[in-house]
Amino acid sequence: MVLNELGQRISNALAMVNNAETIDEKVLDACLKEITTALLQADVNVKLVMNLRTNVKVRANNADKGAGLNKRKIIEKSVVDELSSMLSSGLDEKQLVDLKKGKPNVVMFVGLQATGKTTTCTKYGAFYKKKGFKPALVCADTFRAGAFDQLKQNATKMQIPFYGSYTETDPAVIAAKGVDEFKKANHDLIIVDTSGRHKQEESLFEEMRQVAAQTKPDLIIFVMDGSIGQAAHDQAKAFKDTVEVGAVIMTKMDGHAKGGGALSAVAATQSPIIFIGTGEHMDEFERFEAKAFVGRLLG
Ligand code: GDP
Numbered sequence: 001m002v003l004n005e006l007g008q009r010i011s012n013a014l015a016m017v018n019n020a021e022t023i024d025e026k027v028l029d030a031c032l033k034e035i036t037t038a039l040l041q042a043d044v045n046v047k048l049v050m051n052l053r054t055n056v057k058v059r060a061n062n063a064d065k066g067a068g069l070n071k072r073k074i075i076e077k078s079v080v081d082e083l084s085s086m087l088s089s090g091l092d093e094k095q096l097v098d099l100k101k102g103k104p105n106v107v108m109f110v111g112l113q114a115t116g117k118t119t120t121c122t123k124y125g126a127f128y129k130k131k132g133f134k135p136a137l138v139c140a141d142t143f144r145a146g147a148f149d150q151l152k153q154n155a156t157k158m159q160i161p162f163y164g165s166y167t168e169t170d171p172a173v174i175a176a177k178g179v180d181e182f183k184k185a186n187h188d189l190i191i192v193d194t195s196g197r198h199k200q201e202e203s204l205f206e207e208m209r210q211v212a213a214q215t216k217p218d219l220i221i222f223v224m225d226g227s228i229g230q231a232a233h234d235q236a237k238a239f240k241d242t243v244e245v246g247a248v249i250m251t252k253m254d255g256h257a258k259g260g261g262a263l264s265a266v267a268a269t270q271s272p273i274i275f276i277g278t279g280e281h282m283d284e285f286e287r288f289e290a291k292a293f294v295g296r297l298l299g
Helices: 003-019 025-041 046-065 071-087 093-097 117-130 147-157 171-184 202-215 231-242 260-269 290-297
Strands: 105-110 135-140 189-194 219-225 245-251 273-277 285-287
Touching: 003 025, 003 071, 003 290, 025 046, 025 071, 046 071, 046 260, 071 260, 071 290, 093 273, 105 117, 105 202, 117 135, 117 147, 117 189, 117 219, 117 245, 117 273, 117 285, 135 147, 135 171, 171 189, 171 202, 189 202, 202 231, 219 231, 219 260, 231 245, 231 260, 245 260, 260 273
Parallel strands: 105 189, 105 219, 135 189, 219 245, 245 273
Antiparallel strands: 273 285
């Protein structure tokens, strides 16, 4: 199911309430059944979906105790609120996006291979360069042949300094050296790209721990392919359990991206989504807005 289909189904379910003459238990249950089915089929975590159902029911029943006139609106608003709050983890997303100037912010990127991590590192650097930061990129991916060349190519295109090695095999050593060098050169945003493997192998996680220990990042960003569904929850949780993930970036939100992964990743990492990738080009990168995302979802 593509994102728009999920939104369409939720909108249709809300229309059932809007079109009903009286909103009794039966109408509300039918509406919530359709919404929960749509969310589950979009791979949203079961617990989250059940929470939404309970909370909307409570708010709708409370409306009964009042004048009852606004019940339609209350149901609609509570569905929108619940979806938005599923997407914001309660952490201050703005704070994570507004990096502090005048100090060396070290930001480490983690995620599985082919999620778009390397591309996103450069997009992220370019975003802050435009805001007046002095970014630099460190390639601590010694696993994938060609990773350094790819980072170099992207970085050169965006005129961002980079650091890497063709001979050093220990990613933690490269990361430490790179961060150190760029700190000395007064860079205020040092981005560390790490290896991504196909699966959640233990060696990948051990390597991540070591890179984090060496570079002491101010922020660790988990990069996730926006088109994965239910797998998002376990994948995100495995990363969060290993390193202190503080934010999520979802890539490939162009194309046939599902919305379910977004909801699950936020729940698993208890971290907000801060940006989305919307294409292969360096400028196809946007701030994530939960309300706008839900608004788009519901058309
Ligand atoms: P990594 O292995 O995680 O570092 O992934 P790469 O950065 O090499 O990206 C893998 C592929 O995904 C490349 O072909 C990228 O151009 C592509 N890619 C990255 N981000 C996006 C995105 O937001 N949208 C689309 N459509 N493709 C993307």
